Amino acid sequence: MSAAVPGAGGTVFTRTDERLGGFALRHVDPAADAVLLHGWLTHPKSVFWQMGDATVADVRRQFRQTTESAHADAFLGLHDGRPAFLAERYDPAHSELRGRYAARPGDVGMHFLVAPTDRPLHGFSRAVITTVMELLFADPAARRVVVEPDVRNHPVHVLNAAVGFRVIGTVALSGKDAYLSTCTREQYLAARAAAAVEGANG
Template sequence: MSTTTGAVDALGVFAFRPLDPLRDAELLHGWVTHPKAAFWMMQDAQLEDVERAYMEIAADEHHHALLGLHDGMPAFLMEKYDPALRELVGLYEPEPGDVGMHFLVAPTETPVHGFTRAVITAVMAHLFEDPATQRVVVEPDVRNTAVHALNAAVGFVPEREIRKPEKTALLSFCTREQFERAVTA
């Protein structure tokens, strides 16, 4: 299984590998059903539900799940998708080079100050490693103020609220230039 190195940060090395839906399902199940993952909307999921959801993503050429590693250990989940074909179809006007993104940091009993910000920075750097990526699109729940602050910290600019079947979301965008300005500020 290949691993793509992401960012090296003061907190350590962040890397990514393709998610294995069967091998990683038990780990993910603990993450997505944790109370701190309420906005992931899988609180009541059974292990089989998690396996099924990530098998569907693995079979989808327009949606990919990556397991994020911190110093070699699983620490977060990243999904990237084509927002013109998944998640946001008909809800905004896609542009060439748009990439949709979700991320989830594993729950921990010993939080490290700045860790989640380091994760989203590594996620964004990983997405922008692809020269075809011009803009990252996110649609977090409007009530998820913690993620709005993290998004702003890496350069996202909210555009407007949109109504999705499962939530009211804050549609936000971050260009490569906005990201670079935010992380070098």
């Protein structure tokens, strides 16, 4: 079950996972969240975000730019009320992808990061990406999600495929070669239905 809940204590979206409980997203507050996000983004497990050498001021500046942009949003994700992941939504037409792929009306770009932890929960990353996809497709105008993970980021490729993404090509972007991948609303719903059947039979 998921719901858009604008204005509810800063929360913009909630979802309940049958196994892992409550997930919620609120907008990033660059000033208040910079220290927390700095810890996540400079952790070795977050190497593909290319911010390993960033300072707290760098993180604050980057997210201030994102939150002030007319073409991007940053969200702090909560699990049972505790900060646990980060998500970004952006317009590919106003990003480095502009002119690099066959864009369509309704395209929306996405990044996500699961907070590094020494005590991972089984299935947690899958629940996070599902929550982010539900957030994106809660907007009726969103018809296809576009991602560009580093070709070396194998765990994310597995997660992307699990929710319906298909690799359409490789593109050279700043600091990385990326698998440009897309997931239409229909592909996502089909993947979700397949996962539900698998769960019922498991």
